[in-house]
Amino acid sequence: MAYSKKVVEKFENTLNEPDKNSVGRWDPSDLDIGTGMVGAPACGDVMRLQIKCKPENNSHVISDVKFKTYGCGSAIASSSELVDMLIGKTLEEAREIKNKDIANALDLPPIKIHCSVLAEDSIHKAIEDYESKL
Amino acid sequence: MQLPIYLDYASTTPADPRVVKKMQECLSLDGNFGNPASRSHAFGWKAEEATEEARQHVADLVNCDSREIVWTSGATESDNLAIKGAARFYKTKGNHIITSKIEHKAVLDSCRQLEREGFDVTYLDPDSNGIISPNLVKESITDKTILVSLMHINNEIGVVNDIKAIGEITREAGIIFHVDAAQSTGKLPIDLSELKVDLMSFSAHKTYGPKGIGALYASRKPRVRLEAQIHGGGHERGMRSGTLATHQIVGMGEAFRIAKLDMDEDNKRIENLRNKFWNAIKDMEEVYLNGDEISRAPGFLNVSFNYVEGESLIMALKDIAVSSGSACTSASLEPSYVLRALGLKDELAHSSIRFAIGRFTTEEEVEYTIDLVRDSVEKLRTLSPLWDMYKDGVDLDAIEWAEG
Numbered sequence: 138m139a140y141s142k143k144v145v146e147k148f149e150n151t152l153n154e155p156d157k158n159s160v161g162r163w164d165p166s167d168l169d170i171g172t173g174m175v176g177a178p179a180c181g182d183v184m185r186l187q188i189k190c191k192p193e194n195n196s197h198v199i200s201d202v203k204f205k206t207y208g209c210g211s212a213i214a215s216s217s218e219l220v221d222m223l224i225g226k227t228l229e230e231a232r233e234i235k236n237k238d239i240a241n242a243l244d245l246p247p248i249k250i251h252c253s254v255l256a257e258d259s260i261h262k263a264i265e266d267y268e269s270k271l
Numbered sequence: 272m273q274l275p276i277y278l279d280y281a282s283t284t285p286a287d288p289r290v291v292k293k294m295q296e297c298l299s300l301d302g303n304f305g306n307p308a309s310r311s312h313a314f315g316w317k318a319e320e321a322t323e324e325a326r327q328h329v330a331d332l333v334n335c336d337s338r339e340i341v342w343t344s345g346a347t348e349s350d351n352l353a354i355k356g357a358a359r360f361y362k363t364k365g366n367h368i369i370t371s372k373i374e375h376k377a378v379l380d381s382c383r384q385l386e387r388e389g390f391d392v393t394y395l396d397p398d399s400n401g402i403i404s405p406n407l408v409k410e411s412i413t414d415k416t417i418l419v420s421l422m423h424i425n426n427e428i429g430v431v432n433d434i435k436a437i438g439e440i441t442r443e444a445g446i447i448f449h450v451d452a453a454q455s456t457g458k459l460p461i462d463l464s465e466l467k468v469d470l471m472s473f474s475a476h477k478t479y480g481p482k483g484i485g486a487l488y489a490s491r492k493p494r495v496r497l498e499a500q501i502h503g504g505g506h507e508r509g510m511r512s513g514t515l516a517t518h519q520i521v522g523m524g525e526a527f528r529i530a531k532l533d534m535d536e537d538n539k540r541i542e543n544l545r546n547k548f549w550n551a552i553k554d555m556e557e558v559y560l561n562g563d564e565i566s567r568a569p570g571f572l573n574v575s576f577n578y579v580e581g582e583s584l585i586m587a588l589k590d591i592a593v594s595s596g597s598a599c600t601s602a603s604l605e606p607s608y609v610l611r612a613l614g615l616k617d618e619l620a621h622s623s624i625r626f627a628i629g630r631f632t633t634e635e636e637v638e639y640t641i642d643l644v645r646d647s648v649e650k651l652r653t654l655s656p657l658w659d660m661y662k663d664g665v666d667l668d669a670i671e672w673a674e675g
Binding site for chain 1: 578579580582583586587589606616617618621647650651653654655656657658659667672673
């Protein structure tokens with residue numbers, strides 16, 4: 138199966154310049170950090186998404202994001218793509234991001250849609266974790 | 272050095288230039304294009320001469336009588352003909368078949384079909400090193416057993432079964448023994464005058480011949496009988512009808528002739544490259560060789576890089592053609608059934624890469640690949656949350672993972 142050009146580019150950028158692509162981690166016990174881990178090693182995909190949030194007006198804004206992903210190239214590219222979408226968004230806006238948005242941005246083929254679904258799940262888990270600390 | 276580098280010789284091989292030349296001579300008007308079955312003119316006689324010479328080359332490589340070689344379209348067809356053909360012919364003697372869980376799909380799917388027809392099939396577990404124990408075969412035989420089908424060299428891990436010992440067991444019990452040797456020709460010596468094997472499948476394209484041609488060895492002494500699977504014209508002594516594809520057959524014959532000539536030298540060189548490769552990566556943390564380290568064919572290197580998913584590693588190994596036991600490319604999300612049958616955990620199976628070195632692999636190519644593998648694994652581990660957890664001392668098995 139050939140990958141889309143966008144997946145390859147995103148994957149390679151992330152692989153070769155992890156620091157510029159928000160690869161990393163924060164202490165999950167910090168109060169301004171929300172962590173979402175989804176997937177399972179046995180399925181070949183595990184994503185860990187962390188959002189750093191701050192209160193702003195009546196909401197909370199995602200000021201920074203870090204992630205690590207174990208999975209195929211499409212899974213890694215999906216997480217990395219998601220990061221670009223999240224920074225600067227309020228939690229309400231972030232909840233509106235759908236797997237389709239990620240799949241479309243990367244031209245994911247049907248067989249790889251589950252990668253974008255996993256990425257969407259990771260946002261919800263991360264937001265849930267952050268809100269549980271408020 | 273040219274990129275991309277081909278390290279997937281277990282999947283297929285390029286035809287040797289000498290093979291291509293021979294094949295080209297059997298296609299056009301000024302070449303040997305006749306139908307080998309045409310008895311009434313020189314075009315047919317000449318074509319028959321070429322196919323019979325090729326048959327002799329195949330027989331010579333495995334030391335059998337050329338009349339024991341039946342042309343097929345490839346090892347898949349050979350496996351189908353051997354298994355379904357023998358089972359259906361001998362069904363009045365019994366309905367039990369023994370095979371293993373790590374056979375090629377051509378064998379497994381043929382057995383599944385026979386199960387639908389009322390046969391009972393035992394699928395043996397390999398040892399954790401990938402070898403089928405001859406004793407296990409012996410213990411699994413019942414008074415209903417008519418056929419044992421096991422592979423010589425496993426196509427994913429390159430492990431070699433002891434077909435000599437298994438043949439002794441099946442012959443004594445009066446059971447037909449079929450061996451899928453698609454991966455073996457040119458890699459290991461095969462002496463069918465010594466081995467107590469009744470049926471053996473061969474493929475041309477794994478041995479520097481063309482795709483679309485293979486052969487089945489069907490023993491004459493003792494004589495094994497088969498029910499034909501393809502009818503029409505009674506070619507190949509009724510076992511496989513269809514006009515012989517002279518150019519394909521000649522290609523396979525030439526490939527096998529070369530294999531016999533070059534085998535020792537080829538394999539020494541290939542084994543050295545394989546050892547060099549493994550020695551240069553085995554010091555890496557959490558890297559595992561899959562399959563027995565000693566009983567294996569040269570050229571195979573199946574390695575799991577723990578905490579790195581195989582398909583992402585393939586993507587990072589840009590310009591290197593390899594294959595993975597990861598199932599991310601398949602819809603099932605199931606990793607390699609072969610590695611799982613060895614008892615590997617799913618994540619190790621997902622992390623596996625098969626490097627297969629062959630006749631045209633150079634030392635420079637292997638060195639380039641080693642550097643790229645080391646670098647890519649390290650980079651992917653930087654990205655891997657599982658690697659972090661491993662480094663933090665977290666027991667991954669103790670975590671309750673949400674299904675992905």
